[in-house]
Amino acid sequence: MTTLNQLRAFVEAERLGSFTAAADQLLVAQASVSELVRRLEEELDSQLFVRGSRRLSLTAAGQELLPYAQQALHAADSGRQAVQSLGSLGGGTATFGVPRNADYYLLSSLVQTFHSRYPAVRVRLVGQNSAETAAAIAAGDIEAGLVVLPIDDEELTVTPLMRDEVFYISANPENTRKPITIRQFAKAKLVLYDVHYGWNDPTRRQLAERAQLAGVRIEPQIEIEHVEAALKLVAGKVGDTIASSAVIDSATFPKDLHTAPFAEPLYDTIALARHRGRPLSNATREFARLAEDTIRELRVDEPARTGTGRESVVPQKARSAR
Template identity: 55%
Template sequence: MPFGTILLCHCVAKAEPLTLQQLRYFLATARHGSFAGAADELLLKQPSVAEQIRRLEAELGVPLFARTKRRLTLTAAGDALRPYAEQALATCRDGADAVRAHRTLRGGVASFGLPRNAELYALTDLAAEMHARHPLVGMRLIGQNSAEVAEAIRGGALEAGLVVLPVDDEGLDIEPVIRDEVLYATADAGRAATPMTTDRLLEQPLVLYDAHYGNADPTRRQLNERLQQHGGRLEPHIEVEYLAGALRLAAQGVGDTIVARAALDAGYLPEDLHTTPFAEPLYDTLAVAKQRNLPLSPATRELVSIALERLAAFDRARNRTIPTV
């Protein structure tokens, strides 16, 4: 290109987006065939409606109404716009209704994480009770180890959940609810005759559950921290995934294990097992976790409320009070 050539640019103005107000005025005018009739329906003055239609036609670059002395009739362009305008306003109404349903519990989905042993704490029928109270609300209940529940809440996959402490609380609000004592379980009656000390624990072959999560499991994490203070670490002889498997192996004398008192109350303990508390009492603290400073949806808030009611009733039934944690 020769030096000094002048470039001429033709700039196309960006079209203004249509507004819902303009579409509402357009449809009212089409129904009534006049600005006066549309103004009466919309509780506006006639010039306001006429001005909005004029702006709409200017933005689209085409007349939408043919004007006669008696009536306004749609042009071909107006006929083409009409179904889209109706659809846009209907979609807007549907969206608003969906949001109101969340607010009034006439809809929405509650998402909540539960520990895998939720049945020990009277939470088996949590979904059934929520459905009975609010049949139009959907639910997504996930049963996971507490470490995974906390991560799902932090990542936004769940709104809230019931976790066993300790968990990584970064970005979370944690509200302790109840606690349940963890006991030492063994087939050796002599070993269960006195409380289990940390020093003695270091010497015992252990069969522990939650193999997938290992020492990231909250209960095992507590034990591991105690052992670390005595120069050791939690290294089970056998790891299985579920509590029932660990209890069966312990009953056969393969190794000792741990069990929450709620499992004893529920009749999970085999006849050949004996239990004893830890010399320094060990507790599973159940807590509600949610994202920090983020309000819960009405559906999930109601589900949390029902869960708390059930946990309180469970604790009362055991003739124990909810401790301050």
């Protein structure tokens, strides 16, 4: 099998015009360079150099091989430099997908922590709906990311990290006195967000599956893009919506809104996703590790709901509103 050492000896001998000069460049004995080239010629069953003159010259076979050998060495050297750089996290880029509501899960502080530890590493955080994040990982546009389940995961490895309960939100306290059924939800005047992805959005996807099993359809009155805008409309008594515990527990959640759980509890399951067949760069692997630790710490720090056995972020505001 042809080795990089054989190709390097061949390329250096051609570049410098002699085995002796190539040996000096490679810091090996002249006999070693000659032997490497000889073995390469045997494997290819072709003579690569015209020997006997003062300067080595290539045969037709050698001229044919040269650009491929140079290309192989360049690729190997570039790969080695990239790995060495990332091995110490002294360079490279961490490419990672995050949910658009990432700030509710303290992921902004994650970026600050990563940058303080590895200031030479560039960070690319792509914030989008989980359906698009999953597709981007599968296509190789993003190395890994945090997603909300369910997603299409045919080419992905998915590691669930935390469940965050989703609640019904209304400005009318009468609408939240009891847990809401999927039939009641389908009859409500709804303001739903993530309009671009619609029913491909993971949370909406769960609701649609429940509605289908119940034989009803969910048809929102208003659809917009962001949860913050939906909450403002709910505060204005335009309609009702849904939100996760992390959103409800945030400082931006309107104070006068009321919450109720679903009769069959509904959860956003946050997971780490990566391509099944592609190794992560060291930079992205380290970022993913820190992201996983951040999410797991949220799960540990928040109390689980008593008597259910379910792990959930249950904010004080949501608990007191029930």
